[in-house]
Amino acid sequence: MTDWLIELMETLGAPGAGLAIALENLFPPLPSEVILPLAGFTASQGEMNLLSVLAWTTAGSVVGALALYWVGALLGRERTLALAARLPLLKVSDVARTEAWFLKHGRKTVFFGRMIPIFRSLISVPAGVERMPLGVFTLLTTAGSLLWNTLFVLAGYFLGENWALVETYVGLGTNLVIGLVLLAVLVFAGVRLGELRKGRHAYRG
Template identity: 35%
Template sequence: MSDELTVGWWRSVVEALGYRGVALVMVVVAPEVIMPFAGFLAFTEVFTLSGVVLAGSIGATLGSTLIYLVARQVGEAQTRCLVSGPGRYLLLKGRDLDRVMAAFQQYGDWLVFLGRLVPSVRSLVSIPAGLLPMGFLRFLLLTAAGTALWNAVLALAGYWLGNQWARLAEWLGVYSAATVMVIAGLLLYLAQHRLRRLLRAGRGRRPG
């Protein structure tokens, strides 16, 4: 099934099941696919804007929580096998997990919250939270807050654009690419900074 047909099928589920459909689909589907469309349906008064944001946030938070619980249960070794196996179909790689794990050590709370706003990071942030681990209630609250914020932005965009809501897809593509570049640059800077600090510390410990 092509990507276009798949997206169309998910949207038909939303139209058929209403708010329950929004929540169900958002367990497994990226919000960029569904929430602008749901916002458009709110524009046509099929749904309410607050209703689609709430339903979408419940579904997306549930999906992220399931990933967190699986990671916490199976441990790091098995999680890496999942990332290198089925995860490759989601364009996930072991080095992506390494980067997120390293970032989580320093910025755990912010990564869980703000990671929900970044398409390429969202699939991964629940994993280090479950492996290290982050407390369940803390994870749940941060995830729900970040998810609700991003879903509200997407739904509002779809609502404001009205019949032109599909134009949002190209903007989101640019946003996603730019955000990934910024994150990659930031992680590279942090890695270089840490390496320089370790080298300076090593020179300082040399015998005179």
């Protein structure tokens, strides 16, 4: 992957870094924790302009986020509710509660969500489903992405040839997030299965 990114940046320059980040939003296995520090390191070697890297990677983040926003918008609230009704262990009321929470905290969620691994991409979909005003979504996404990108690009810029250390330490945080998500899913499934069993016993009784 690193070789591919280097070749992309050598061919396209800073726009290549922006393209990689746009793809990272759509395909999370492409980690920004690798792309951004590598772009910063490349800039430190004088092969790209640092400000151009920040501008293009932020633009790439916004483009990728907007693509997922429109996926959510096309899916829509009614389709989301219909899908929830068909999924095992999930209730329409679960979606309704999530919707109420997002309507109350959506702006903060979009802004800070751009700085959380995994959720960086996913947060755009519910924003589209709820039709958050496009201007507000774009502004919050741009601000959050600029902070995240600047942090990692500058880390790669100042670490130089040790830029890969960023991926090592951030990877620990990513694994923690994944672990917490899996734990939350298991707890949710356990609670919902317990409710179903109680309901069956009550029905039989």
